[in-house]
Amino acid sequence: xxxxxxxxxxxxxxxxxxxxxxxxxxxxxxxxxxxxxxxxxxxxxxxxxxxxxxxxxxxxxxxxxxxxxxxxxxxxxxxxxxxxxxxxxxxxxxxxxxxxxxxxxxxxxxxxxxxxxxxxxxxxxxxxxxxxxxxxxxxxxxxxxxxxxxxxxxxxxxxxxxxxxxxxxxxxxxxxxxxxxxxxxxxxxxxxxxxxxxxxxxxxxxxxxxxxxxxxxxxxxxxxxxxxxxxxxxxxxxxxxxxxxxxxxxxxxxxxxxxxxxxxxxxxxxxxxxxxxxxxxxxxxxxxxxxxxxxxxxxxxxxxxxxxxxxxxxxxxxxxxxxxxxxxxxxxxxxxxxxxxxxxxxxxxxxxxxxx
Numbered sequence: 056x057x058x059x060x061x062x063x064x065x066x067x068x069x070x071x072x073x074x075x076x077x078x079x080x081x082x083x084x085x086x087x088x089x090x091x092x093x094x095x096x097x098x099x100x101x102x103x104x105x106x107x108x109x110x111x112x113x114x115x116x117x118x119x120x121x122x123x124x125x126x127x128x129x130x131x132x133x134x135x136x137x138x139x140x141x142x143x144x145x146x147x148x149x150x151x152x153x154x155x156x157x158x159x160x161x162x163x164x165x166x167x168x169x170x171x172x173x174x175x176x177x178x179x180x181x182x183x184x185x186x187x188x189x190x191x192x193x194x195x196x197x198x199x200x201x202x203x204x205x206x207x208x209x210x211x212x213x214x215x216x217x218x219x220x221x222x223x224x225x226x227x228x229x230x231x232x233x234x235x236x237x238x239x240x241x242x243x244x245x246x247x248x249x250x251x252x253x254x255x256x257x258x259x260x261x262x263x264x265x266x267x268x269x270x271x272x273x274x275x276x277x278x279x280x281x282x283x284x285x286x287x288x289x290x291x292x293x294x295x296x297x298x299x300x301x302x303x304x305x306x307x308x309x310x311x312x313x314x315x316x317x318x319x320x321x322x323x324x325x326x327x328x329x330x331x332x333x334x335x336x337x338x339x340x341x342x343x344x345x346x347x348x349x350x351x352x353x354x355x356x357x358x359x360x361x362x363x364x365x366x367x368x369x370x371x372x373x374x375x376x377x378x379x380x381x382x383x384x385x386x387x388x389x390x391x392x393x394x395x396x397x398x399x400x401x402x403x404x405x406x407x408x409x410x411x
Contacts, residue, residue, distance in 0.1 A: 062108060069104070069127075072134045073097050079137050084146035100126035108388070110237045110271070115205045124389045128166050133158035165393075169354075172392040173207040176215055176384065179398055183371065183379065184405040185342045187324050189298040191406040197223060198400040200231035200330075200347030201383030203266065205243040207390040207397065216384065217250050219399050224255040226401070230285065231347040232264025232306060232330030235276055236387065244276055248283040259285045260293070260301075264330035264348060265308040266387070290317060295326070304329040314338050326404075332367045332380045341376040343404070351382035355394030369395075 076097070080090050107123035136158050137144070144150060197220060202208045208216065220228055235244050251259065261280070267273050280287050288303040290312050295301050302318065302325055305311035314336035318325055321340045332346035351369040352358030361368050367378045382398045 066101075066104075069101065069130060072130065073101075076134045076137055079141045079144070083141065083144035083150075085151060086146060089151060097130065100130055108238075112240055115238045115240050115243065117209070120206065120390055124170070124391055125162070125166060127389070128162045128169075129158060132162045132165065136161070166391075169391040169393045172395070173386045173390045173397060174212060175397060176212070176219060177396040177398055178219060178401065179396070180401045180403070181371065181379070182403045182405065183343065183377070184407055185324075185377065186409050187342060187406045188409055189324060189406070190408070191296060191299050191324070193406070194295065194402075194404040195223075196227045196229055196402055198229050198231060198345060198381050198402055199384040200381045201233040201264070201350060201387070202230075202247075202385040203233055203236045203239070203387050204247050204385070205235070205239040206386050206388070208385040209243055209246070213247055213250050216399070217254050217256075221255050223401065225257060227258040227260065228256055229328060229345065230259065230261035231328055231345060231381065232262050233266040233347065233383075233385075233387075234261060234264075235270060236266035237269040237271070239270065239276075241272075241276070241279065244279055248279060248285070251283055251285060256284070260303060260328075261285050261287045262303045262328050262330055263287065263289060263306050263309075265306050268306065268308060292317070292325075298323045300325050302327045306330045307333060314341070327376070332365050332378055334366050334374055334376070334378055337375060344376050344378045345402075346378060346380045347383050349380055349382070350387065351380075351395040353383075353386055353392055353395055358395070 077090060077094065080093065103119065103122045103126050107119050133155070136154060140154070144154075199216070234247075267276070270276055277287060289305040290303075292300045292302045300323055304317075304327060307329070314327075315338060318338050318340050323340060325338070325341045327341050327344045329344055329346055331348045332344070334344065346367070349361050349365055349368050352361045358368065366372065366374055367380050369380050369382045372378045372380070379402070381400045382395050384397055384399060386392055386397070
């Protein structure tokens with residue numbers, strides 16, 4: 056529901072910008088014929104954007120995503136440039152040509168940079184030291200999250216991801232939700248499953264995020280996963296060794312048991328996987344929570360807005376419990392990132408006695 060509200064706000068913002076664009080062009084005495092041609096382009100661009108965000112197979116194709124991304128960037132940048140230079144504008148064809156050319160070149164530059172950042176997988180290695188009452192061996196695992204299959208992660212990107220994961224085949228892989236979303240097609244999910252099943256990876260655990268449940272046929276998709284080597288667990292735990300357990304939680308958007316109901320007065324240590332880093336539930340047995348969901352804002356300005364909603368947006372946070380949030384491996388909506396990474400996270404956990 057929140058995402059739909061955000062999309063509506065974005066669409067309203069775009070339409071308001073286009074109205075402003077036409078008013079500025081009129082003040083600049085641009086001919087009605089040229090203004091009408093620009094209006095036709097704007098309408099087509101908005102139509103392509105709407106087509107992308109309708110959860111139908113057409114909107115999931117790479118061509119529609121590229122067109123939608125190009126249209127969105129061109130609409131935003133051309134309007135911003137026009138507003139900024141309106142004092143010097145004129146209705147002459149030369150001025151209009153220079154405005155459109157600058158808008159196109161700048162849009163192309165921003166688009167290429169954002170596209171590259173969305174499709175470049177960056178491996179980050181992190182080491183965390185946790186205080187424990189027990190002497191645990193070091194833990195090593197790989198974290199991926201928010202793949203949103205079919206947007207940035209599809210085809211060759213899946214192959215690249217599998218190659219990275221196979222560099223440490225004995226290391227468990229933890230998928231922190233949003234493997235698929237409302238735009239992922241069954242064939243896109245099956246392509247990923249086939250690659251996983253053919254890989255050398257030995258252990259893969261997964262929790263569900265909020266976007267899996269935005270998919271109308273999520274139960275059918277979950278059944279697809281049952282035929283894979285991915286173990287989807289919801290409000291279930293596994294043992295990582297003596298006195299150490301891993302809790303894989305159902306997403307908070309769905310009915311689920313509370314943290315205390317799942318852990319109780321346990322004397323063991325727990326590591327929690329929870330898609331959304333709200334960190335509202337506390338239990339002294341939890342040493343660390345691993346989360347995704349935020350995408351680190353995906354595009355830099357939105358990082359500030361995300362910080363309002365979540366106490367930990369990306370990286371390690373010295374909260375209670377301690378948390379580590381990955382910026383995610385894929386992107387949502389459009390294959391575009393700016394100032395954030397498409398991340399594969401390799402984690403090493405060290406444990407030290409409480410007395411130290």
